[in-house]
């Protein structure tokens with residue numbers, strides 16, 4: 001018995017010494033000290049040992065177990081320490097290395113222009129509202145005084161989802177949606193994406209952006225329209241900017257006008273930017289048509305208002321002197337970084 005224990009002890013210590021991983025060490029522990037381990041087998045043989053010798057043999061088994069466990073613990077700690085050192089060496093961080101630059105892209109000229117427009121109108125007390133891009137024909141045309149057979153509908157050929165649902169051709173339907181809410185007065189701008197069945201070229205795209213504006217209150221006159229939009233132009237293009245209004249036609253405003261600003265490049269003398277004219281067309285506007293007010297349940301004898309629509313791309317192209325609209329949609333970071 002004594003010899004058997006000595007041999008188990010020797011074998012265990014030798015195997016522990018040779019093992020090179022924590023997993024192997026655990027296997028060895030199980031093989032010797034586990035429920036079916038060699039030492040446990042010896043304990044099972046205790047019943048054959050005489051009563052006199054039993055305490056002595058029991059003591060010997062315990063000593064052997066403790067000896068193996070002690071060596072095992074030392075080996076295990078040693079192994080864990082080595083593993084940690086190995087990890088530390090491998091995962092070392094060199095704080096003197098230059099940091100990797102995080103590439104975050106760049107704000108789009110459209111976004112910069114929109115923020116500028118919003119800043120100006122919010123400063124004048126306007127609210128920013130949004131409407132759906134997929135819109136009822138009623139809101140996009142009918143309620144804006146463009147009945148089915150109106151020639152203006154041809155100019156705004158769009159994409160039809162169904163007979164009554166279109167991709168909106170303008171942000172103007174948001175006017176109707178706001179008026180229908182019945183909360184007066186209204187002082188709002190509505191930026192958003194619009195769609196036309198146009199081919200892509202330097203000045204056209206099937207999808208672009210507009211910013212709509214609408215003011216409805218008592219005693220709103222054309223003077224309010226002129227004052228507001230002149231102030232907007234000065235804020236956007238500089239304090240020297242002058243504006244002029246040319247008569248125009250839109251079905252949902254009466255009277256209607258287009259607004260030009262003095263060329264911010266040459267100050268009105270004429271240059272390449274303004275094609276020698278000194279003026280640049282910037283937006284369409286007018287007094288809200290009484291019929292449009294009526295259709296949205298607003299009494300045109302009590303309330304009046306003005307509306308305007310400006311192309312966001314047009315602002316971006318002018319302000320940042322970009323000569324091809326397609327550049328705005330390619331999203332080449334080398335291009336975007338310039339603004």
Ligand SMILES: [Zn+2]
Pocket residue numbers: 263264265266267268269270271272273274275276278279
């Ligand atoms: Zn000019």
